Amino acid sequence: MKHLIILGAGTAGTMAANKLRPLLQRSEWDITIVDQTTEHHYQPGYLFIPFGMYTADDVVKESRSLLADGINFVNSEIERVDPDQQVVHLANGDDPKYDYLLIATGTHPRPDQTPGLDGPEYGRSIHDFYTLEGATRLHKALESFTGGRLAVNVVEMPIKCPVAPLEFTFLADSYFKKRGIRDKVDMVYVTPLPGAFTKPVAAKSLGGMLDERDIGIEPDFMLERVDTDEQVLVSYDERKVPYDLLVTVPINMGADFVARSGLGDELNHVPVDKHTFLSKKYDTIFALGDAAALPTSKAGSVAHFAVDVFTENFVNYVHGRPMERSFDGHANCFIESGDGKAMLIDFNYVTQPLEGMYPLPGIGPFPLLHESRRNHWAKLAFRWTYWHMLLPGHHLPVPNAMSMAGKHEEDS
Ligand SMILES: Cc1cc2nc3c(=O)[nH]c(=O)nc-3n(C[C@H](O)[C@H](O)[C@H](O)COP(=O)(O)OP(=O)(O)OC[C@H]3O[C@@H](n4cnc5c(N)ncnc54)[C@H](O)[C@@H]3O)c2cc1C
Known part of the structure; x- marks a missing residue:
């Protein structure tokens, strides 16, 4: 039996676990996800709480309930990783061994x-x-x-x-x-x-x-x-x-155990290859989501666009095949601008946010860098999409790689 341990059951860890479970044979692969809390928070919803638009009930669900069958959930703080022995030391006293490790413990205000x-x-x-x-x-x-x-x-x-x-x-x-x-x-x-x-x-x-x-x-x-x-x-x-x-x-800093394990930069984020998320130091460790030191925004959208690239590459990697997919740093975000309106930005490692229209069949297009009510409603509707589509790992009709469709060129 091979062991994949995922550290952190937030946005990136939950999506990765749910996407990988059907891709890795249960008779051959054990998937365990570890988190210090049993609650999963929809953090974009925090923005609305100060203004009385959301309450805690709107942004919290039980972490276990968001994981597919066949994924083990362990509730414990992570104390340290020993990358040479391929062991994770947990505060609950367990020291599970891994064949591959995915660090998805995010970044947090300090x-x-x-x-x-x-x-x-x-x-x-x-x-x-x-x-x-x-x-x-x-x-x-x-x-x-x-x-x-x-x-x-x-x-x-x-x-x-x-x-x-x-x-x-x-x-x-x-x-x-x-x-x-x-x-x-x-x-x-x-x-x-x-x-x-x-x-x-x-x-x-x-x-x-x-x-x-x-x-x-x-x-x-x-x-x-x-x-x-x-x-x-x-x-x-x-x-x-x-x-x-x-x-x-x-x-904002990554988890302290990242530093204790010698895996982090000065802010405890994990240096990785920006296209594949493989650790720059260890070939059995990947980092995804906010935990990774990537030259793009730290955002749920980035974790979402990255996870498909990661899962497909991971399956190839563990079978000794090349990682053929390459992440482009794609990020997008609705920006609330007040009075029931919002803007949208869409960019990647090389293309900055530009003006234009973001095409999305059925419900789009959405104005880029311009305020509109449609953008605001899309931002509010995203909470449902997060719980019911994104976290379970369902397909969304949004391309992972950034597209120039609808965007005005930079000098316009
Ligand atoms: C106010 C606010 C608004 C936001 N708005 C948006 C938005 O509009 N669009 C967007 O795309 N993104 C938005 N984000 C960002 C988004 O929420 C994060 O980028 C996303 O959650 C990152 O996912 P992650 O899995 O990397 O980390 P997280 O979701 O933070 O998950 C990390 C997990 O690791 C666990 N963990 C950490 N340390 C340890 C440890 N030592 N032991 C055990 N477990 C540990 C934590 O408990 C947590 O469950 C917003 C964030 C905030 C705070």
Whole structure:
């Protein structure tokens, strides 16, 4: 019997397990997936919780219920991997051996990495929406917020879903308008990037949307510390941004066991071949989803587009055949822009997000880099697609590789 161990039963791990089970003979292959929690969270739904649009019930399901028959689920924290012995050391005392290992333990907010952030003010004047607890607390904080300075701060890149902080900012603008207090709220978006986003065409468009909404931007802001007495963000070049309410996206890091196992970079993400996800150090280890250090966005869509390439290649690889499929870094994301509208971006390793129309037979096309109600409804409908199509590993009519169909060329 051969053993495949998948670490992490989040988006990437669950999809990979469900897709691989029918492809690997049960008489020959045992598939085990390990997670520290028994709950699977639909993290894109966290965005809507601060505004009372979703509650915890909308974003949580039991992890086991999402796994196909024939997949073993182990509920334990992972302590360490011994890549030479091909053993995983679990906090529950078990030390399972593997023939192949897939690391899919994601990336997670680490407020403890920034001085001043993770103190007694966390949950009072400082909030996040990158965790279920954080988003739920922020809902209460926003309800009782009657005016003042709201700063939304991205501490450092890369973060998962790099557009989510902008979406939060646009939704907050819309939320304060609905409550009739927008004129009492001074909003500022504080980012380490030179503009609103990384890629030039999208950065211009998203930056323009901040301007239109009278939201200030503080670019190139490398946060050194948060002074919670003075309520200011302080950068390494001594700039200060005051706040009454701080919504932070802390540094995102891969799991600590990745570092303990000698498998990670400085942020505990696993260096892999960007086309096949094979570890750069070990030929029995792959990493998928946010856990992998890839030069594309950390996003559920990337995990989704990557998983088909990975599973097909994996089956060939373990049978000694070449990995013929090559991942192109395809990512796409609906960006909520407030007032019941959203934009869409679609890009890969080499092509930045461009304007145009994203074709999708039946329900599309969807405007790229332009706000529309159709995009917003598609974003909300995606939750159903996630639970019922994506995680079980069903086929979606969306190509894995990015297509130029409908896109305007870069100089347009
Ligand atoms: C607010 C927000 C909005 C987002 N919006 C979008 C969006 O609109 N579109 C989009 O494509 N993506 C979005 N994302 C990103 C998306 O949710 C992630 O990219 C996706 O979940 C990554 O999947 P993953 O399997 O790599 O990691 P995860 O889904 O995070 O799963 C990792 C799993 O590993 C487990 N784990 C970690 N460490 C250990 C350990 N030591 N021991 C045991 N288990 C461990 C965790 O418990 C977890 O279950 C959003 C994320 C957030 C936070």
